[in-house]
Amino acid sequence: xxxxxxxxxxxxxxxxxxxxxxxxxxxxxxxxxxxxxxxxxxxxxxxxxxxxxxxxxxxxxxxxxxxxxxxxxxxxxxxxxxxxxxxxxxxxxxxxxxxxxxxxxxxxxxxxxxxxxxxxxxxxxxxxxxxxxxxxxxxxxxxxxxxxxxxxxxxxxxxxxxxxxxxxxxxxxxxxxxxxxxxxxxxxxxxxxxxxxxxxxxxxxxxxxxxxxxxxxxxxxxxxxxxxxxxxxxxxxxxxx
Amino acid sequence: xxxxxxxxxxxxxxxxxxxxxxxxxxxxxxxxxxxxxxxxxxxxxxxxxxxxxxxxxxxxxxxxxxxxxxxxxxxxxxxxxxxxxxxxxxxxxxxxxxxxxxxxxxxxxxxxxxxxxxxxxxxxxxxxxxxxxxxxxxxxxxxxxxxxxxxxxxxxxxxxxxxxxxxxxxxxxxxxxxxxxxxxxxxxxxxxxxxxxxxxxxxxxxxxxxxxxxxxxxxxxxxxxxxxxxxxxxxxxxxxxxxxxxxxxxxxxxxxxxxxxxxxxxxxxxxxxxxxxxxxxxxxxxxxxxxxxxxxxxxxxxxxxxxxxxxxxxxxxxxxxxxxxxxxxxxxxxxxxxxxxxxxxxxxxxxxxxxxxxxxxxxxxxxxxxxxxxxxxxxxxxxxxxxxxxxxxxxxxxxxxxxxxxxxxxxxxxxxxxxxxxxxxxxxxxxxxxxxxxxxxxxxxxxxxxxxxxxxxxxxxxxxxxxxxxxxxxxxxxxxxxxxxxxxxxxxxxxx
Ligand code: SF4
Ligand code: SF4
Numbered sequence: 001x002x003x004x005x006x007x008x009x010x011x012x013x014x015x016x017x018x019x020x021x022x023x024x025x026x027x028x029x030x031x032x033x034x035x036x037x038x039x040x041x042x043x044x045x046x047x048x049x050x051x052x053x054x055x056x057x058x059x060x061x062x063x064x065x066x067x068x069x070x071x072x073x074x075x076x077x078x079x080x081x082x083x084x085x086x087x088x089x090x091x092x093x094x095x096x097x098x099x100x101x102x103x104x105x106x107x108x109x110x111x112x113x114x115x116x117x118x119x120x121x122x123x124x125x126x127x128x129x130x131x132x133x134x135x136x137x138x139x140x141x142x143x144x145x146x147x148x149x150x151x152x153x154x155x156x157x158x159x160x161x162x163x164x165x166x167x168x169x170x171x172x173x174x175x176x177x178x179x180x181x182x183x184x185x186x187x188x189x190x191x192x193x194x195x196x197x198x199x200x201x202x203x204x205x206x207x208x209x210x211x212x213x214x215x216x217x218x219x220x221x222x223x224x225x226x227x228x229x230x231x232x233x234x235x236x237x238x239x240x241x
Numbered sequence: 242x243x244x245x246x247x248x249x250x251x252x253x254x255x256x257x258x259x260x261x262x263x264x265x266x267x268x269x270x271x272x273x274x275x276x277x278x279x280x281x282x283x284x285x286x287x288x289x290x291x292x293x294x295x296x297x298x299x300x301x302x303x304x305x306x307x308x309x310x311x312x313x314x315x316x317x318x319x320x321x322x323x324x325x326x327x328x329x330x331x332x333x334x335x336x337x338x339x340x341x342x343x344x345x346x347x348x349x350x351x352x353x354x355x356x357x358x359x360x361x362x363x364x365x366x367x368x369x370x371x372x373x374x375x376x377x378x379x380x381x382x383x384x385x386x387x388x389x390x391x392x393x394x395x396x397x398x399x400x401x402x403x404x405x406x407x408x409x410x411x412x413x414x415x416x417x418x419x420x421x422x423x424x425x426x427x428x429x430x431x432x433x434x435x436x437x438x439x440x441x442x443x444x445x446x447x448x449x450x451x452x453x454x455x456x457x458x459x460x461x462x463x464x465x466x467x468x469x470x471x472x473x474x475x476x477x478x479x480x481x482x483x484x485x486x487x488x489x490x491x492x493x494x495x496x497x498x499x500x501x502x503x504x505x506x507x508x509x510x511x512x513x514x515x516x517x518x519x520x521x522x523x524x525x526x527x528x529x530x531x532x533x534x535x536x537x538x539x540x541x542x543x544x545x546x547x548x549x550x551x552x553x554x555x556x557x558x559x560x561x562x563x564x565x566x567x568x569x570x571x572x573x574x575x576x577x578x579x580x581x582x583x584x585x586x587x588x589x590x591x592x593x594x595x596x597x598x599x600x601x602x603x604x605x606x607x608x609x610x611x612x613x614x615x616x617x618x619x620x621x622x623x624x625x626x627x628x629x630x631x632x633x634x635x636x637x638x639x640x641x642x643x644x645x646x647x648x649x650x651x652x653x654x655x656x657x658x659x660x661x662x663x664x665x666x667x668x669x670x671x672x673x674x675x676x677x678x679x680x681x682x683x684x685x686x687x688x689x690x691x692x693x694x695x696x697x698x699x700x701x702x703x704x705x706x707x708x709x710x711x712x713x714x715x716x717x718x719x720x721x722x723x724x725x726x727x728x729x730x731x732x733x734x735x736x737x
Contacts, residue, residue, distance in 0.1 A: 027310055030309050036399065038397055038652075039616050040619065040624035041624060065324070065394075065395075069319070123319075124319075129319055130322065133317050133322065133334075133339050136365075137360075137364045203356045204356065208316050211310045211313055211314030212314065215398070216397075217307070217399050231304075233304055234563065237523070
C-alpha cells in the first residue's frame with residue numbers, strides 16, 4: 001500500500017503541476033484582442049488588482065447575484081482554505097507558527113466546508129434551473145469533495161490514525177525517501193480521493209481557480225481611449241491589408 | 242408573424258418556471274447568398290459544415306482568451322440563470338446564460354477536451370449535430386449580447402463573447418443571419434445601415450434645418466461633408482429620419498450651434514453603428530471602423546463625437562482605438578473619440594449653454610441605461626460616468642427625474658430586448674418577451690411616481706421601445722431621446 005500511494009501521489013502531483021502549467025500557458029499565450037472589461041471597471045492596474053482580490057477573496061459578483069449561493073460558496077471555500085492551511089503541518093517541519101495557531105480552527109473549517117458542500121449539492125438537486133444545467137460530473141465533483149471531507153473528519157473524530165506516521169510519509173515523499181504509511185482503510189480512502197481530485201483538476205471545471213485571473217472582463221483596465229490595444233494577430237491582419 | 246401571448250407585468254418581478262422549448266421556434270431569416278458573399282462568407286451552408294465549424298471553433302479559441310477561459314471556467318453555479326431578460330420573458334431554459342453557453346461548450350468539450358473525448362456522457366459533451374446547429378441558430382440569436390450575465394458571474398463569464406463566436410462560426414459555414422449581414426453589406430457599399438445615399442442625406446438635413454428655422458427662427462446648421470470643420474459627428478443613421486431619434490439629432494445641432502463649434506456629418510461615415518460586432522467578425526468590424534478614420538482624415542477635423550447609440554458607443558469607446566487607431570492626428574485635449582453627452586454635459590457645467598426646464602413642462606422622466614453604454618463603455622473621467630452624465634443632463638432639462646428600481650438600472654440594467662442584431666420583425670416575439678423586465682420596472686415608476694417619459698441614448702433601444710412598449714399598454718411616444726429634451730430646453734441666441 002505504501003508504495004502504491006507513493007506512486008499515486010507522485011503521479012497526481014505531476015498531472016496537477018504539468019496540467020495546470022499547460023492550461024496557464026495556454027491562457028497566457030491566447031491574446032485578448034479587444035478591451036472587454038465589464039464596466040464600470042478600474043482605471044489603473046492597482047484598481048484591477050483590487051477588483052480581482054475582491055472577486056477571489058469576497059466573491060463580489062456572486063454576492064450581487066444571489067445571497068444564499070454566496071453564503072454556501074463562502075462557507076465551502078473558506079472552510080477549505082482553513083482545512084488546507086491546517087494540513088500544511090503534514091508537509092513542513094518545523095511547523096510555522098501561523099499554521100500551529102490555526103490548528104484549533106481547522107475543525108470548524110472542516111464543518112463549514114462540509115456544510116457548504118451539502119447545501120450546494122441540495123441546491124443543485126432542488127432548484128430546477130440549476131438542475132437543468134447540471135451534468136453528472138457536477139454532482140460527482142461535489143461527492144468527491146464531500147468524500148474527502150467526511151473521511152478526513154472521521155479520522156479526526158472517530159477512527160484516529162497515526163498522524164505522526166502520516167507526516168513522516170509525506171515528508172519522506174518530498175525527500176524521495178519512502179516511509180511506511182499506516183495501514184488504515186479510512187486514511188486510504190481519504191488520500192485516494194485527494195489524489196483523484198488532484199488528477200481531475202486540470203481537466204475539469206476546477207480550472208475556474210486559475211481562470212478567474214485570466215478573465216478579460218475582470219482583469220482588464222478601462223483605458224481603451226488612452227492606450228491602443230493591439231493583439232499580435234490583429235496587428236498582422238492590420239499590416240496585411 | 243405568428244401570434245403569441247404578451248407576458249404579464251407583475252408588481253413584484255417573478256422568476257418564471259422552466260418551459261423547455263418555449264422559444265425554440267424563434268429564428269431569424271437566414272442570409273441570402275448575396276448578403277453572405279459581400280462579407281466574405283460562403284453563400285450557403287457548405288457541404289462539410291461540421292468539420293469546418295469545428296475548425297473555426299479551434300481558430301477562435303486560439304484567438305480569443307475570453308472564449309478559451311470561459312469555456313473552461315464555468316462551474317455551473319447557476320448565479321446567472323435568472324439574470325437574462327430573454328429567460329425571464331420566455332422561461333425557456335436554453336435562454337439561461339449558462340445554458341446558452343453550454344450549447345457551445347458541450348461541442349467544445351467533445352472536440353477540445355480530454356474529459357469530453359473520454360467520458361462524453363459524464364461531462365455533458367455533445368457533437369455538433371444538425372439539431373445542435375439549429376439550436377445554435379435559434380438561441381445565439383436570442384442573445385442581445387447585453388452582458389448582464391457577466392456582471393453576476395463569479396468569473397465574469399460573458400455570454401456575449403460566446404454568442405459572437407457562435408455567430409462567427411455559423412457565418413463561416415454559410416449560415417448567416419439576414420438582418421445583420423444585409424446591413425453590414427450596405428455599410429460597406431453605401432456608408433450607412435439604411436443604404437441612404439449622399440443626395441438623399443443632404444436633402445434630409447436641409448429639411449431639418451428648415452424645420453428648425455420655422456420653429457425657432459434660428460439658423461441652426463446641419464452641415465454635411467464640410468472640410469475643415471472642428472468636429473466630425475458620427476451618429477446612427479436612424480437619427481436622420483426615425484422618431485424619436487431625429488429629435489435627438491436636432492438637439493445635437495442646437496448644442497453645437499449654441500456652443501459656436503463648427504461641425505459636420507460625413508456621407509462616407511454616415512453611420513455610427515457597427516453591426517459587425519454582433520456577428521463577432523473582427524475583419525468586418527475593422528472595415529466598418531476604418532470608414533470613420535478615412536472620413537476624419539479627409540475632412541481634416543480635430544475631434545470626433547458620437548451621437549446617441551449604444552453598441553456604437555461600445556465600439557467607439559472600447560474598440561475604435563484598436564480597430565482604426567491610432568488617433569494621434571486628432572486634438573489631444575479631447576477624449577478620442579468623445580460622446581455627445583460628454584460634450585453637452587461639459588457645456589452645461591461651464592455655463593456654455595443655458596437650459597430652461599419649462600421647455601419640457603409637465604414631464605416626469607426616467608432613464609433607461611442602454612446595456613452597451615452601461616456595461617461596455619464609459620463617459621467622463623470616472624468609472625460610472627456613463628450613469629451619472631446622462632442623468633445630470635436630463636435633470637438639467639426637465640422638471641422631475643425618477644430612477645427605476647436599482648436592480649434594473651446602472652450596471653444591472655436590463656436590455657431593451659432588441660439589441661445585438663435582434664431588431665428585426667422576424668424576431669418580434671422574442672423582442673416583445675425580452676422587453677418584459679424593462680416594461681415591468683417602467684410600469685412601477687409610472688404607477689408610483691407618475692413617470693410620463695423614458696429617455697434612452699441608443700438608436701436600437703429607441704426603435705425597439707417605440708415598437709414593443711405599446712404591446713404592454715404604454716404610449717409609443719413615451720420614449721424620448723436625451724438630446725430631444727436638451728433640444729426643447731436649450732435657449733438659442735444671445736443669452737447674456
Ligand atoms: S454564473 Fe458563471 S460560473 Fe455560474 S453558471 Fe453562470 S456562467 Fe457558469
Ligand atoms: S448577454 Fe444578455 S442576452 Fe445574452 S445571455 Fe447574457 S443576459 Fe442574456
